[in-house]
Amino acid sequence: MAGGLTLLDRLRRLWVAGYWTTPRRVRALTAAVLAALLLMIGLTASLLTGARDSVDEIGHRTAPQAERAADLYFALGDMDAQAANLLLVGADSQHAGQRDGVHHTYEQRRAQADSDLEQATEAVGGSAAARQAARTELDALGQYEGLVARMDEQEGAAKAGPGHPPADALATYRQATDLLRTQLMPGADQVAKSNADAVDQRYADERSALGIGFWELLGSGLLVLIAIAVLQRTLAVRYRRLLSPPLLLAGVLALAGLIWAVTLTSGTSDRLHTAKVDAYDSVLSLGRAQAVAYDSNADESRWLVDPERAGQYQQSFLDKSQQIAGFDGIADYSGYLPRLSGAVNAHHTSAGEVDFRGYLGDELRNITFPGEQQAADKLLDDYLTYQQDDAKIRDLNGQGKLADAITFDTGTNPGQSDGDFTVLSNDFDTVIGINQQAFHQAVSQSDDDLGAGSAAGLGVLGAGALVLAVRPRLREYR
Numbered sequence: 001m002a003g004g005l006t007l008l009d010r011l012r013r014l015w016v017a018g019y020w021t022t023p024r025r026v027r028a029l030t031a032a033v034l035a036a037l038l039l040m041i042g043l044t045a046s047l048l049t050g051a052r053d054s055v056d057e058i059g060h061r062t063a064p065q066a067e068r069a070a071d072l073y074f075a076l077g078d079m080d081a082q083a084a085n086l087l088l089v090g091a092d093s094q095h096a097g098q099r100d101g102v103h104h105t106y107e108q109r110r111a112q113a114d115s116d117l118e119q120a121t122e123a124v125g126g127s128a129a130a131r132q133a134a135r136t137e138l139d140a141l142g143q144y145e146g147l148v149a150r151m152d153e154q155e156g157a158a159k160a161g162p163g164h165p166p167a168d169a170l171a172t173y174r175q176a177t178d179l180l181r182t183q184l185m186p187g188a189d190q191v192a193k194s195n196a197d198a199v200d201q202r203y204a205d206e207r208s209a210l211g212i213g214f215w216e217l218l219g220s221g222l223l224v225l226i227a228i229a230v231l232q233r234t235l236a237v238r239y240r241r242l243l244s245p246p247l248l249l250a251g252v253l254a255l256a257g258l259i260w261a262v263t264l265t266s267g268t269s270d271r272l273h274t275a276k277v278d279a280y281d282s283v284l285s286l287g288r289a290q291a292v293a294y295d296s297n298a299d300e301s302r303w304l305v306d307p308e309r310a311g312q313y314q315q316s317f318l319d320k321s322q323q324i325a326g327f328d329g330i331a332d333y334s335g336y337l338p339r340l341s342g343a344v345n346a347h348h349t350s351a352g353e354v355d356f357r358g359y360l361g362d363e364l365r366n367i368t369f370p371g372e373q374q375a376a377d378k379l380l381d382d383y384l385t386y387q388q389d390d391a392k393i394r395d396l397n398g399q400g401k402l403a404d405a406i407t408f409d410t411g412t413n414p415g416q417s418d419g420d421f422t423v424l425s426n427d428f429d430t431v432i433g434i435n436q437q438a439f440h441q442a443v444s445q446s447d448d449d450l451g452a453g454s455a456a457g458l459g460v461l462g463a464g465a466l467v468l469a470v471r472p473r474l475r476e477y478r
Helices: 007-016 022-089 093-123 128-158 167-239 245-305 307-324 333-349 358-364 372-398 402-410 417-449 452-475
Strands: none
Touching: 022 093, 022 128, 022 167, 022 245, 022 402, 022 417, 093 128, 128 167, 167 245, 245 307, 245 358, 245 372, 245 402, 245 417, 307 333, 307 358, 307 372, 333 372, 358 372, 372 402, 372 417, 402 417
């Protein structure tokens, strides 16, 4: 019975009855090719537009926010180092010039921290929790700055000599540094981690989308080419035409569009990896290492100015040193410097020997760009020099030469602790700059290359060539 016929039976009857005449076959195949072309064009536009948005988000918003958050941690650490140095250098007339220099550096870092925190507050958007965290951090920073100002007044009123702060100024500094270490620094750390996590998530999502999109584009492009080949065969058999030049052009344009699209997709994925993994991760890691180094530099001054807490500050210095370049089995401070010296020597013997973990270990295992190896090696050497300076400060103080220890600790000439630390900080800036430049180049290249217009335009031209190929044949049946 007719009512019991399956769809396949009905299609077979229509075919036998002559429904699929040559014009109808050509029109159907043409429609199939056009549909496949539209699918490829749509996938190309969607994928490349999404990639462009993701690169823009990572390169121009999320990553810079993460860098500012890391910079806040750095500024806070050096603020407290300068506050401790104010107590160290004293407030007598003999050291007024040195005290003015410390004041100047403190004010620079204070302005930097204020600016970074204001920008972080503006960047939190609609998150109520993030806004509250930013407000809490702002309030704590205001309290800290007030405590340092009070400490400065107390020391100035007492005309204290180097290394002998008045009891009230030392007590006020303890309040300030405790506030910074228990609230401000952890808060800044959380802001930095949240921003870094956002970059990681956006990167993972986009790399996944590009990987899937690559195969979708390839599949849609092959579908277009197969449909064109079937149409070409139909025209050759039905119209006795071995080759249709317009249809060949349509195939060539579709193939060119496919190659263009998959090349852009693959290239974007590679550049995104370069920007995020090779460059940005190093920028973030080195920025954090620099911030931790500044905080450890503050521990030196804290250790000298507050003997009652010397053990606490010495352990804090070791903990931060281990974050920068860490080793297993270090029981106390005395075991750190020999292990570091041996690891540096081993690295000079073979650049592949990186026998330590921490931020510097991560960087030396992620050398990618021209000049980065040499800059990172210099950074490692100068970090060793700074650690040797720290040992000298402790030796001088242990010999009862407090004044000499303070002079060496706060001295800014080459061969003095703060002078060598400035060199170390400049080394950090150099290696960070190499990676920042690579990051921005990768993002800029992606900005220039990404655009659905070129690949999609080739697809549209292919569709036009397709129409030119079949229209004359269909006119023969009018």
